[in-house]
Amino acid sequence: MLDAANREVLEETNQRIRIDGLIGLYSVPKSRDLMPLFSASLLSADTWTPNDEIAEMDYFQFGDLPKPMHPCVIRCLRDAADGRRGVVRVLGSDGSVNDDIDHVH
Secondary structure (H helix, E strand, C coil): CHHHHHHHHHHHHCEEEEEEEEEEEEEEHHHCEEEEEEEEEEEEECCCCCCCCCCCCCCCCHHHCCCCCCHHHHHHHHHHHCCCCCEEEEECCCCCECCCCCECC
């Protein structure tokens, strides 16, 4: 999974990263999604040009994220911004957390 994440970042952004750890694993049963979220360090960045999948790329502070953004993505990014690690969450399609099986360190 780590090799796949590194490959995906390189293919999509032309940046090389080192994955530092797992922030969380997020399940959204309604859409059958299972999303890992990693923390990473930037090792190098080559020139990036827009492509068929990404029209533009930028860096944002958590409070300045572009809109619209899916509530599930915001929930995952909030965990990262709060410094959480090892999170396991089951999310509703609205980003709500299923407290019955939520596990946060």
